[in-house]
Each structure stands twice: as structure tokens, then as C-alpha cells.
Amino acid sequence: MSGFTVGLAILGGLVLAALVAWNAWTTRRNTPRQAELPVAMAPAGDLVQERTEPVFDAEPLSPMPPPPERKPGLDGLIDVLARIAVDVPVSGEAALAALPPTRRAGSKPFAIEGHNDATQEWETPRVGQRYNGFQAGVQLANRSGALNEIEYSEFVMKTQAFADAINGSPEFPEMRDEVARARELDQFASTHDAQLGFTLRARNAAWSPGYVQQNAARLGFVPGAIPGRLVLPAHMPGGPPILGLAFSTQAALSEDPSHSAIREVTLSLDVPHVPRSEQPFVRMRDAAIALAASMDGLITDDDGRVIPAEALDAIGADLESLYDTLDARDLSAGSPQARRLFS
Known part of the structure; x- marks a missing residue:
């Protein structure tokens, strides 16, 4: 075999080795990094590595359910409030039956609270309680924008329907004032x-x-x-x-x-x-x-x-x-x- 042929063979071998090395490096580079495998203690005291898949790459972990969070009550700072007077206390069962099926007016949260006759505190109506008054509220603004006239009108209709069902008398604030307040709050929040x-x-x-x-x-x-x-x-x-x-x-x-x-x-x-x-x-x-x-x-x-x-x-x-x-x-x-x- 001539020296030229030997040289070509060596060169070909080097090129092949370079390609193999390149492919190995590319494969390693593109392989996602894996979580570390757990290490267990052997009976004799030597460390051994268990041949098991790490728990993080198994099926998605189920989160621990958070403890129940008490829903914050209505607040005149960020809600339109309409008081509902009643002549006689209303049971929690009657109040719950009269609540509207949805808790929104347009894109704004809507809620009704009762004034508990025993505790004298505002709360969401509950079974077994009696209420000597109610208030309805709709949020003035959120990240979807300010309360508008259409949403305010829906708030009035939902509140009026609830009041009629419990023989109550609602008192609504002026729509123009509340919509203006909503726009000012929305401007502050956006900024x-x-x-x-x-x-x-x-x-x-x-x-x-x-x-x-x-x-x-x-x-x-x-x-x-x-x-x-x-x-x-x-x-x-x-x-x-x-x-x-x-x-x-x-x-x-x-x-x-x-x-x-x-x-x-x-x-x-x-x-x-x-x-x-x-x-x-x-x-x-x-x-x-x-x-x-x-x-x-x-x-x-x-x-x-x-x-x-x-x-x-x-x-x-x-x-x-x-x-x-x-x-x-x-x-x-x-x-x-x-x-x-x-x-």
C-alpha cells in the first residue's frame, strides 16, 4: 500500500472520528438535563445509586389543596352599595333561594350580604341564620375596566329582583356619580x-x-x-x-x-x-x-x-x-x- 493511500486512510479515519465526536457532543447538548437520581444508603454503609426514575419526571405532581379562604366582604371603597331594608327578619334559607343565579353584572363581581340578627355582622347568607337587613354590591372596577351604565343597570335589576323576593325595599345611589367614581378608580388602578x-x-x-x-x-x-x-x-x-x-x-x-x-x-x-x-x-x-x-x-x-x-x-x-x-x-x-x- 502506497504512502498516499495510507495517508488517505488515516485522514478518513480522523474525519470519521471527528464526525462521531461531533454527533455525540450534539446529542449530549440537545438532550434535556435530567433531575438528579435519589441516593440511598446501603446496609453496609456504602452509597449506592438507585436505578429508578426521579419522581419529578413521572406524571405531573398533584398540588396540595390550599386551605379554604374567607371571601372578603363588600367594601364601599371599591363597590357600589345598595342597602335593602326589610320589615321583619328574613331567614337564611329564604335569602339563599332569592339570590340571582349568577354573581356578576357584566364583567364585574356582584354580591349580596345579610346583616346577621345574632352577630350583628355582614356576611354571605347562611342556612339557619336570620337577617334584619341586606346590602347588594357591584365592583366599581377591575382589570377589565370601569363599571359602565349597562353594568350598573344590570346591578339594579338583580338587586331589585332579590329585594322583591324577600319583600325588601332597596335604595340605590345615583348612577352618574357611581360611574364617575368607577372611572376615577379605574384610572388609578391602570396607572x-x-x-x-x-x-x-x-x-x-x-x-x-x-x-x-x-x-x-x-x-x-x-x-x-x-x-x-x-x-x-x-x-x-x-x-x-x-x-x-x-x-x-x-x-x-x-x-x-x-x-x-x-x-x-x-x-x-x-x-x-x-x-x-x-x-x-x-x-x-x-x-x-x-x-x-x-x-x-x-x-x-x-x-x-x-x-x-x-x-x-x-x-x-x-x-x-x-x-x-x-x-x-x-x-x-x-x-x-x-x-x-x-x-
Whole structure:
């Protein structure tokens, strides 16, 4: 065999080896990172690695049901209120039977409360109780806009029908005044609403759902009610989650999640819903930095631009001013009124 032929054979072998190495590297790079397998202690004291699939890449985890949350009552700050006088106390059974089938007037929440004859407190009518008066309310504004004339008229009709059923006499405030109040509140809410979101993008290898869940769990996140969503629970039972972490629902519901490739996740904070005392932005910033470091990712905005650490600190400073403004309006972040208004 001539030297030239030998040279070609060697060159061909090198090219083939390079292709094999390239394919192996590409395959490894494109394979989603997996959650770490659990490690168990052997009887003799040696560490052994169990040959089982990590629980995070099994079927989606079922979230623990949150404790029941007491629905906040009507409030003249954010509701139109119409008092309903009655000549004699009305039973809870009669009041419940007279309630309208829907609890909305257009896009606005609608509710009726009774003044409990025994406790002297306003509450949603209950069986076995008696009520010496009622009030109906419709929310002035929410994230769908301000209460308008058509919605106010629907509120009046629903309230009047309830009052007629219990032999009550309603008293309605002036529609023009309430609609004007709704527009002013909506303007304030639109100017002071804040829903923050950071996107974590994979630098190199994609992530499996189990890998994302495992890293997020180390920071306190738990599965949410929707597949592909994790939440950081509030300290107070029944409170709204502090943060949300979302990725592809399709990936979460895949028959084999370990092969689902996720290249980005979204970390979110609904500012008016979380009390300032929870330090939600600090926890959001720290969670983003920790996840980016542990998962080899980048913190970016919606357009893919990397967000530097100093920019994160500036956002936090702006939020303090927003919290002060909400406090001054008696709509402190995390309060029942703020959560209803910004919904």
C-alpha cells in the first residue's frame, strides 16, 4: 500500500472520528438535563445509586389543596352599595333561594350580604341564620375596566329582583356619580398596576420538566393547580402565592417528560396581590439569580435581552414607591381590596 493511500486512510479515519465526536457532543447538548437520581444508603454503609426514575419526571405532581379562604366582604371603597331594608327578619334559607343565579353584572363581581340578627355582622347568607337587613354590591372596577351604565343597570335589576323576593325595599345611589367614581378608580388602578416577569433561558442544554421542578423545589416552589406551573406559597395560610414559575404545559403533560425539551421558563410576580412584608421582589430577584446559576441560564426580558443585576435593583426601588402610593389610597398590596381591584 502506497504512502498516499495510507495517508488517505488515516485522514478518513480522523474525519470519521471527528464526525462521531461531533454527533455525540450534539446529542449530549440537545438532550434535556435530567433531575438528579435519589441516593440511598446501603446496609453496609456504602452509597449506592438507585436505578429508578426521579419522581419529578413521572406524571405531573398533584398540588396540595390550599386551605379554604374567607371571601372578603363588600367594601364601599371599591363597590357600589345598595342597602335593602326589610320589615321583619328574613331567614337564611329564604335569602339563599332569592339570590340571582349568577354573581356578576357584566364583567364585574356582584354580591349580596345579610346583616346577621345574632352577630350583628355582614356576611354571605347562611342556612339557619336570620337577617334584619341586606346590602347588594357591584365592583366599581377591575382589570377589565370601569363599571359602565349597562353594568350598573344590570346591578339594579338583580338587586331589585332579590329585594322583591324577600319583600325588601332597596335604595340605590345615583348612577352618574357611581360611574364617575368607577372611572376615577379605574384610572388609578391602570396607572398603578404592576405585573412583573423575568424569563430564564437555557445557555446550552435544554431542561426537562423534572430538572426545572427539582431546582425550583430547592427554593421552596411547589406544584400549582395548572400543569407546567409552580408557585412559591405565602407564609400566611390561604394567602395568594408570592411568585409563579411557568413552563410549557405541553411538556409537563408529555407521556415521557424526560424527553421534553424546555429552553425557557417564566418567573412572575403580581405586585398588588402580595403584601410588601413578604418581600416579594427580593425573593423574585434572588430566585431568578439562583435558578440561572444552578440551571446554567440567563435572566432576560420578554424580548430576550439579558437583564443585568443593577437593573434588577432599580426595579426594586421603583416598587417601593408604588407600595407607598397603594398604602396612601388604602389599597395596600396584598389587601382584600387590592386583590379584588387588580383582578
